[in-house]
Amino acid sequence: MPIIVRLDVMLATRKMKSKDLAARIGISEQNLSLLKSGKVRGVRFETLAAICRELDCQPGDILEFEDET
Amino acid sequence: MTELGKRDTLKNVRRISTFLYWICALAILFEITTVPLVIYAPGWVEASTSQMTISVADVQALQGWQKIATLAVMMIPSFVIAYGIYRLRKMFGAFANNIIFNTEAIGHFKAFGIALIIQTLISPLTGAASSALATFNRPEGERFISIGLGNSDIHTLFLGGLIIVIAWVLGEAVRIEDENRSFV
Numbered sequence: 145m146p147i148i149v150r151l152d153v154m155l156a157t158r159k160m161k162s163k164d165l166a167a168r169i170g171i172s173e174q175n176l177s178l179l180k181s182g183k184v185r186g187v188r189f190e191t192l193a194a195i196c197r198e199l200d201c202q203p204g205d206i207l208e209f210e211d212e213t
Numbered sequence: 214m215t216e217l218g219k220r221d222t223l224k225n226v227r228r229i230s231t232f233l234y235w236i237c238a239l240a241i242l243f244e245i246t247t248v249p250l251v252i253y254a255p256g257w258v259e260a261s262t263s264q265m266t267i268s269v270a271d272v273q274a275l276q277g278w279q280k281i282a283t284l285a286v287m288m289i290p291s292f293v294i295a296y297g298i299y300r301l302r303k304m305f306g307a308f309a310n311n312i313i314f315n316t317e318a319i320g321h322f323k324a325f326g327i328a329l330i331i332q333t334l335i336s337p338l339t340g341a342a343s344s345a346l347a348t349f350n351r352p353e354g355e356r357f358i359s360i361g362l363g364n365s366d367i368h369t370l371f372l373g374g375l376i377i378v379i380a381w382v383l384g385e386a387v388r389i390e391d392e393n394r395s396f397v
Contacts, residue, residue, distance in 0.1 A: 175397045185395040 148208045149182045154199050169194035223311070230308035237302035244295040248287050252280070267344045267359065275347060286343045290336045297328025314390055319383045326376030333369045337362050 155162060166176040171191060178184050179191075192203055199206075252272050272283055304321035312318055337360045344359040 171397055179397050184397050185392065186397075188396055191397055 145182060146210050146212050147182070148210050149179060149206065150208055151176075151180045151195070151206050154201055154205055155180075158199050160199070165195070165198055168198045223313075226313065227309050227311065230305040234302055234305040234309055237298050237305060240298045241295045241302070244291045244298065245288075248291055249284065252284055267347045271347050272343075279346060279349060283343050283346045286339050286346060289339045290332045293328055293332040293335065297325045297332065300324040300328065314387055316384065316387050316391075319380050319387055322383070323377055323380035326373045326380060329373035329376065330370060333366050333373065336366070 155165060162176050162180065163173055166173045169176075169191065175184075179187065187207075192206070195201075195206060196203060251269055255269075255273055267283075272280065272287075275283060300321040304318050304325070307313070307315060307318040307321070341358045341360045344357060348356040
C-alpha cells in the first residue's frame, strides 16, 4: 500500500498515548492500533477530522504517499 | 429503533431460529423415513399417490433387488431436499447463536435454494426411473415409464430461484458490511 500512516510519529510529537487519543475521538484502541499499523482499508473523513482536531494537525501530517515504483 | 427494541428483536430472532432449528431436524427425519415407511410398513403410513409415478401397491409387491433399487431411486429427491434442509438448519443454528449477517449463514440459505431446484428437476427423472424399475419384470406391453410434472413443481422452481437471488443480494450486503467494518 503506497499510503503510509504517520500517526505514531504525530502521537510521539504531541506526547499523547494511543489510549487517550482513542478515547477522545471515540474509536476503540484496537481500531486505532490497526490504523497506526496501516492494516485498514480506509479511514472515514469523520475519524480523520477528529484525529486532526485532537492532534492539532493536518491530514497530510498523518498520511503520506510513497510511490512504490 | 431504540436499543431496547433492537435487543428484543434479536432475542425473538434467536428464539424463533432455535425453534426452526429443531423443526428442520424433524423435517429431515420425515424426508428420509417417509418413503421407506410407505413401502415397508403398509398401513402404518397412508401415502397419497398423486405425487408418485407408480402406485404404492406396485412397489410393495416387488421383490429382492427390484424393490431395493426402486426404493433407492425414489429416495434420491428425498436425500437432496434433506441435505437442503440440513443446510437450512445450519443457518438457523447460526442465527440462534447470534451469527446473523455472515457469509457462511447466507451460503447455507443459497444451498437450500439450490437443493430445492435440484430436487424439483430430478424428481421427474427419478420418477421415470423408478417406474421403469418397478415394471421391469412385467411382460412386454405392460412395462412403462411415467413422468410427472405438476403445477407445484413450477412454483417450487420459482421459489428456489427466488431464494438463490435473495441469498445473492444478501451476500452482496454482507460484502459491503465487511468493507464498512474495515474502515475506521
